Amino acid sequence: MDLVLQLLFTGIGIGAVYALVALGFVLIFRATNVVNFAQGEFSMVAAYLMVVFAVDLGWPYWLSFLLALAGMALLGVVFNLGVYYPLRHRSFLPVIIATIGASILMANSVLAIYGPQPQVLQGWFETPGIQLGPVYLDSQYLLIIAVTIVMVIFNYWFFERTMLGKKLQATSQDKEMASLLGISVSTMIMITFIYSAVLGGLAGILVAPVLFVSIQMGSTIALKAFAATIIGGFGDVAGAIIGGLALGVIETFGAAYISVPYKDGFAFLVLVLFLIFRPQGIFGERVAEKA
Amino acid sequence: MSAPSDNMTIASPVRTKPLLLRHLPYFIAAAILVALAATMQFDGYILNILMQATTFAIAVFGLSVVLGLCGQINLAQAAFFGFGAYAVGIGTTDLHVSYWVCLVAGCVIALGAGAFLGMSTLRLGGHYLAMVTISFQQIVTLVMINAIGLTHGPDGVSNIGRPDLFQTAQGYLAFCVAVLAIVGYAVWHLPDTRLGRAMRAVRDNELAAGVNGIDVFRTKVYAFALCAALGGLAGGLFAGGFAYVSPDQFSFAESIVFLTMSLLGGVASPIGSAIGTGLLILIPEWLRFLKSVPGLYLAIYGLFVILIIRYMPDGIWGFIGTALDRWRSRIRAPAAAAPLLLKPATVGGDIVLEVTGLSKYFGGLKAVDGVDISVKRGGVHALIGPNGSGKTTTLNVLSGLYKATSGKVLLDGTDITTMPPHQRTAAGLGRTFQNIRLFRSMTALENVEIGAERPGNTLIGQGGAAALTERAMEALTFVGLGPRANEPITSFSYGHQRLIEIARALAANPTLLLLDEPAAGLNSTEKLELHELLKRIAAQGLTILIIDHDMTLVSEAAQHITVLNFGRRIADGESMAVLRHPDVVSAYLGSE
Numbered sequence: 029m030d031l032v033l034q035l036l037f038t039g040i041g042i043g044a045v046y047a048l049v050a051l052g053f054v055l056i057f058r059a060t061n062v063v064n065f066a067q068g069e070f071s072m073v074a075a076y077l078m079v080v081f082a083v084d085l086g087w088p089y090w091l092s093f094l095l096a097l098a099g100m101a102l103l104g105v106v107f108n109l110g111v112y113y114p115l116r117h118r119s120f121l122p123v124i125i126a127t128i129g130a131s132i133l134m135a136n137s138v139l140a141i142y143g144p145q146p147q148v149l150q151g152w153f154e155t156p157g158i159q160l161g162p163v164y165l166d167s168q169y170l171l172i173i174a175v176t177i178v179m180v181i182f183n184y185w186f187f188e189r190t191m192l193g194k195k196l197q198a199t200s201q202d203k204e205m206a207s208l209l210g211i212s213v214s215t216m217i218m219i220t221f222i223y224s225a226v227l228g229g230l231a232g233i234l235v236a237p238v239l240f241v242s243i244q245m246g247s248t249i250a251l252k253a254f255a256a257t258i259i260g261g262f263g264d265v266a267g268a269i270i271g272g273l274a275l276g277v278i279e280t281f282g283a284a285y286i287s288v289p290y291k292d293g294f295a296f297l298v299l300v301l302f303l304i305f306r307p308q309g310i311f312g313e314r315v316a317e318k319a
Numbered sequence: 320m321s322a323p324s325d326n327m328t329i330a331s332p333v334r335t336k337p338l339l340l341r342h343l344p345y346f347i348a349a350a351i352l353v354a355l356a357a358t359m360q361f362d363g364y365i366l367n368i369l370m371q372a373t374t375f376a377i378a379v380f381g382l383s384v385v386l387g388l389c390g391q392i393n394l395a396q397a398a399f400f401g402f403g404a405y406a407v408g409i410g411t412t413d414l415h416v417s418y419w420v421c422l423v424a425g426c427v428i429a430l431g432a433g434a435f436l437g438m439s440t441l442r443l444g445g446h447y448l449a450m451v452t453i454s455f456q457q458i459v460t461l462v463m464i465n466a467i468g469l470t471h472g473p474d475g476v477s478n479i480g481r482p483d484l485f486q487t488a489q490g491y492l493a494f495c496v497a498v499l500a501i502v503g504y505a506v507w508h509l510p511d512t513r514l515g516r517a518m519r520a521v522r523d524n525e526l527a528a529g530v531n532g533i534d535v536f537r538t539k540v541y542a543f544a545l546c547a548a549l550g551g552l553a554g555g556l557f558a559g560g561f562a563y564v565s566p567d568q569f570s571f572a573e574s575i576v577f578l579t580m581s582l583l584g585g586v587a588s589p590i591g592s593a594i595g596t597g598l599l600i601l602i603p604e605w606l607r608f609l610k611s612v613p614g615l616y617l618a619i620y621g622l623f624v625i626l627i628i629r630y631m632p633d634g635i636w637g638f639i640g641t642a643l644d645r646w647r648s649r650i651r652a653p654a655a656a657a658p659l660l661l662k663p664a665t666v667g668g669d670i671v672l673e674v675t676g677l678s679k680y681f682g683g684l685k686a687v688d689g690v691d692i693s694v695k696r697g698g699v700h701a702l703i704g705p706n707g708s709g710k711t712t713t714l715n716v717l718s719g720l721y722k723a724t725s726g727k728v729l730l731d732g733t734d735i736t737t738m739p740p741h742q743r744t745a746a747g748l749g750r751t752f753q754n755i756r757l758f759r760s761m762t763a764l765e766n767v768e769i770g771a772e773r774p775g776n777t778l779i780g781q782g783g784a785a786a787l788t789e790r791a792m793e794a795l796t797f798v799g800l801g802p803r804a805n806e807p808i809t810s811f812s813y814g815h816q817r818l819i820e821i822a823r824a825l826a827a828n829p830t831l832l833l834l835d836e837p838a839a840g841l842n843s844t845e846k847l848e849l850h851e852l853l854k855r856i857a858a859q860g861l862t863i864l865i866i867d868h869d870m871t872l873v874s875e876a877a878q879h880i881t882v883l884n885f886g887r888r889i890a891d892g893e894s895m896a897v898l899r900h901p902d903v904v905s906a907y908l909g910s911e
Binding site: 063065110111114115118120121122124125126128129130131132133134135136137138139140143144243247251254255258289290292293295296299300303304307 | 390392394439440442443444445446447449450451453454455457458461464465571572575578582612613614615617618620621622623624625628629632
């Protein structure tokens with residue numbers, strides 16, 4: 029029982045990271061109808077920026093954190109201008125191929141600069157964790173869960189309660205109508221890319237102390253996050269979060285009770301089961317193309 | 320899924336001598352290449368490069384089928400390549416099975432895995448396929464590394480055997496070149512087969528492909544499985560060539576390399592695949608110093624992908640091809656055609672379409688609510704109603720794009736209520752769309768040929784290429800566009816595109832033609848022409864169910880009118896009587 033509780037905590041912690049990245053996926057998908065296959069690399073790049081600022085340069089953790097997020101905002105701008113924006117009028121296939129190209133470019137540029145050895149990043153807190161009854165609560169996991177909760181609330185407030193959020197929603201639902209109402213669609217899309225790059229970066233920085241900082245972390249996280257969005261229901265914000273948490277828990281239990289080397293395979297298994305038996309996900313509705 | 324099984328088999332080209340003669344140069348060139356591969360003296364380094372290029376090109380051909388022809392993505396080609404390679408590797412060493420058996424087994428395993436992946440994912444949007452293939456690729460790599468008992472893990476499999484016939488390296492290379500030539504020929508001609516045409520139609524417009532009798536899902540699965548099988552074949556050849564395989568040769572990075580090769584050369588043609596493969600094997604050899612920095616050359620590949628997609632979406636060969644086309648751009652006007660014959664099948668009685676109690680609810684919204692329609696044979700029947708009355712929804716339920724919530728639809732006595740679109744088309748239904756849905760990368764003639772190829776069309780004989788072209792030309796001539804048959808869709812005006820869509824439906828010789836607002840967006844001259852066309856169609860006895868807002872057109876063309884409002888039928892009967900019906904007048908003009 030103690031082990032189950034411990035695993036549940038760890039699973040939710042890791043699942044919260046998937047949920048954050050999945051949120052980034054969903055936001056870009058809703059704004060542009062494009063799945064950004066480089067979303068995971070945003071996390072990876074942010075983690076390496078943290079290593080550069082906090083470890084190599086030895087700057088304070090909070091300053092490095094802010095600089096890394098600022099770097100991600102910049103990357104969101106460059107990504108939009110270099111990859112998405114020139115192709116915005118083309119069909120979805122060229123766009124996803126371009127984002128895959130961008131993902132390869134980012135991962136391997138970092139590899140070329142930093143080499144293949146995984147890097148270590150300290151957690152935010154000095155204290156490693158606290159013992160609560162039978163369960164040991166790792167401080168970094170606590171931080172991850174707390175930040176995810178805050179981000180979900182922020183997200184809700186931002187999209188439902190602010191004018192900018194409503195403009196973003198309007199853009200994602202009908203670009204033409206939004207532009208007729210005087211909303212600058214290209215600005216809204218730019219903001220979406222910046223926001224989701226920062227969100228992905230935040231997830232990467234949070235998870236970096238738990239995992240090693242490596243080139244592969246981006247694609248691993250992206251695959252899990254994508255599986256999470258399908259499990260939750262594609263394009264659904266609540267679904268992405270529930271799906272991410274569920275996946276984290278499944279994976280942690282799978283690794284503990286079934287097999288460690290195949291840990292990354294469970295996400296795929298769950299994904300395929302969902303695709304076959306419930307492709308619209310937990311919350312999603314199947315939408316047919318209108319003739 | 321229960322369509323006639325001959326529905327999708329690759330129609331063996333019923334080609335007579337002229338074509339074979341025309342292709343003779345290809346086979347002579349291939350034979351010369353095979354002879355050169357067998358006899359020229361290469362050093363080991365050159366031999367390795369040639370072997371790699373030959374086997375990779377076969378795997379890239381697979382991508383030109385799935386991505387180029389069918390518009391579906393596959394980011395796991397290296398995994399399928401790996402299946403073939405490990406089948407030959409493990410089979411010839413640990414299991415002591417004949418090379419040939421292993422090669423076939425590898426193809427079959429790849430084919431099966433591809434079919435399974437495709438069937439689980441291809442009903443959904445394209446981004447699902449991209450992610451699922453990436454995940455699949457990662458799992459396969461995990462298994463290759465961790466299932467040490469089977470795959471020898473990271474050490475890989477060495478001392479892989481070759482067939483007795485091709486023991487020498489050069490003999491084996493010659494064999495691979497021969498396979499490449501044969502596969503290349505097949506892929507080159509695939510677009511002209513029934514399956515190939517279906518793939519192109521699916522790539523251009525899935526909905527239109529469905530209502531033209533193409534089983535969209537099955538076509539996609541075939542394309543994907545075919546791609547996987549070619550990957551398996553290539554991998555099997557690769558394993559025999561290098562006698563050693565290990566997991567890192569079949570990683571996600573290799574899948575990206577295959578994709579880049581395909582995009583660079585030109586995804587639409589096997590020639591492009593060969594060019595892309597050759598370049599991306601040679602360039603890294605010339606720039607070997609880049610390999611000393613890990614990641615650098617893959618980073619460059621990633622940049623290539625972005626730049627190619629942006630600036631050269633058709634790849635090198637597509638670029639050359641467009642230039643060549645411009646240079647010899649005399650479009651030959653096709654030969655004149657015989658008058659179009661419409662011979663609608665008659666199985667049932669006097670009523671062609673019998674709709675009873677048809678409903679379609681979207682959640683709580685009753686878009687169509689218990690509608691009855693019965694369409695008499697040989698007449699023009701109009702379905703009218705104010706905006707939002709459920710006309711187009713009714714048409715979409717009739718053609719199978721939406722599932723009916725309840726009710727029954729009989730076409731010529733056959734119950735088609737639950738059939739998918741392509742089976743309804745096979746049963747004799749034809750339709751056009753309000754917002755024109757043509758296959759935009761094809762010519763007018765090719766569009767109409769796809770219509771003519773409807774399963775169940777009795778007027779095309781065996782369905783050979785000549786018969787299809789003849790039938791399509793007749794239909795295009797019928798709508799007045801015969802002389803422009805070989806022009807691409809994009810060069811036609813909106814009104815003419817509408818006529819091509821009607822010709823596509825007519826070429827199929829349907830029992831019942833559904834026209835969804837054919838006059839929408841036409842100017843007054845074009846409307847008059849459309850009216851004349853409808854008269855000529857009706858004169859041949861084809862039954863038409865038409866939706867339109869143009870009351871002049873409807874009242875002149877239709878003998879019988881059904882009126883919908885708020886999803887319910889409010890009037891039905893002979894034209895003039897219905898149009899004077901007080902409920903109809905108030906639905907359109909409001910009541911006093």
